[in-house]
Amino acid sequence: QKEVEQDPGPLSVPEGAIVSLNCTYSNSAFQYFMWYRQYSRKGPELLMYTYSSGNKEDGRFTAQVDKSSKYISLFIRDSQPSDSATYLCAMSDTGANNLFFGTGTRLTVIP
């Protein structure tokens, strides 16, 4: 079993839709939770960063962490064609040198 599980999709939604992306994980020591966006032939770009449990909102994006369920989510409101990309969840524990990534979910927002 992988440390981080993420539905690879692909996911297609119409412009303006609310998008929900999710990851589950097995390591209860994970404390840092991130969402990266990766456009085709580009490196991942940090989108959201959360420490421990709770919600964080940034514009159209909301990240949620439920440590009791080992489940994290990213919500995108009023989705735009420019949001079309692969979304990777990533996480790490205190003292670790590396991030553990999900496989990524490929999202297409149709105009």
Next chain:
Amino acid sequence: GAGVSQSPRYKVAKRGQDVALRCDPISGHVSLFWYQQALGQGPEFLTYFQNEAQLDKSGLPSDRFFAERPEGSVSTLKIQRTQQEDSAVYLCASSQALGGAGEKLFFGSGTQLSVL
């Protein structure tokens, strides 16, 4: 520089050939990471440098993989006697913080390696 720069962008190697991949991190960034991203997968950790010291190489898949950062800035990932399973995108990331936990990483666009 403005961002993490990697070269070459694409590399085609014949099986058994040695390759060297270069990473120029953001100026002043202390921490440097190498990740390997296979097609349709998320990045997987290879190794971590703090300045010139390689503090973690637990992710290197075999002794054919070697990384260095001799002056604490530019880093090179070398793969000897390449195999087809080495085909992947190799991503470099840097961070201004010390340590790895919870760091906000800035990634380059990667080097796509194809081994024929």
